[in-house]
Amino acid sequence: MRLGIVGYPLGHSLSPVMFRAALSHCGLDITYDPWETPPEGLGGFVEWARRPDSGVAGFNVTVPHKEAVAAAVDEASQEAERAGAVNTVVVRDGRLHGHNTDGIGFVLALKEEANFTFDGRRVLILGAGGAARGVVMALAAENPESVVIANRTPERAQRLAQDLRRRWRGVVDTASLGGEGLGRAAEKSDLIVQCSTVGMSHGPDPAGSLLRSEDIPGEALVYDLVYNPPETPLMKEARKAGARVLGGLSMLVYQGAEGFEAWTGEKAPVKVMFRAASDALDRARR
Ligand SMILES: NC(=O)c1ccc[n+]([C@@H]2O[C@H](COP(=O)([O-])OP(=O)(O)OC[C@H]3O[C@@H](n4cnc5c(N)ncnc54)[C@H](OP(=O)(O)O)[C@@H]3O)[C@@H](O)[C@H]2O)c1
Incomplete structure (x- = not known):
């Protein structure tokens, strides 16, 4: 077997x-x-x-x-x-x-390892691929206040946002990567979840980070699904901002x-x- x-x-x-x-x-x-x-x-x-x-x-x-x-x-x-x-x-x-099992794995990781409660929180999702889909659907069941999805290919973010709206009544929005909207969404977030392959070793952009420290609120929790390397460029930016940080392990x-x-x-x-x-x-x- x-x-x-x-x-x-x-x-x-x-x-x-x-x-x-x-x-x-x-x-x-x-x-x-x-x-x-x-x-x-x-x-x-x-x-x-x-x-x-x-x-x-x-x-x-x-x-x-x-x-x-x-x-x-x-x-x-x-x-x-x-x-x-x-x-x-x-x-x-x-x-x-x-x-x-990505969704339940994500929710358990945040509850068990970061003692995080989703209720009433504003969430920014970076990426809209397969992993983001599992994460978004599972976290919506935990009753956050709002979910903003930002992705390199905007149509993919919009498709995921539409699927989420069909299943959940909370506030759902999209933002474009690199645009001012992303900075504004990040500024207001309690939780930022990095679901893209950016920052992943052997991936398309291992040295990249989708946010700079100036955009990350010091009170936020930043969760990077990428676990290899254990500290991604985004996690370094988040630490600089004084945010709480957890990698995908x-x-x-x-x-x-x-x-x-x-x-x-x-x-x-x-x-x-x-x-x-x-x-x-x-x-x-x-
Ligand atoms: N810790 C865990 O247990 C766990 C579980 C699942 C996944 N992950 C990690 O999550 C990441 C995503 O996995 P996935 O299955 O969702 O992959 P996927 O379906 O291939 O999606 C890739 C995502 O990354 C974005 N992307 C790729 N290259 C980019 C670039 N240069 N700039 C900006 N965005 C870029 C894609 O945007 P476009 O739509 O524009 O192409 C898409 O949103 C991987 O690193 C994976 O290892 C970790």
């Missing part, structure tokens, strides 16, 4: 290290592999994963495939349906069951724990997963 992760690129991913540690801790004879697959190869990958002789029992989905896999699965959980994005697939009898572990339980039926060894992922990050830094 085998598990793995599909994405492109995968150089940043700590999922193999984290899940191998969890599988070994639980004494499960299951492998976990990185399956680096460019967009043009995704159809072939999905067909292979369905085949009984592939031995695939499930897989994680990362950049840039979450929305494409949502369209390819045979069934989707309520969370995946709502988000229009899948990060975890369970394969059973040649059928693909899509889940979205905690979300990686909590979303992974949900997936582990869906695949194996076993309780996820969260501490083991945290330790394996953060040790790997430390090694990469040295």
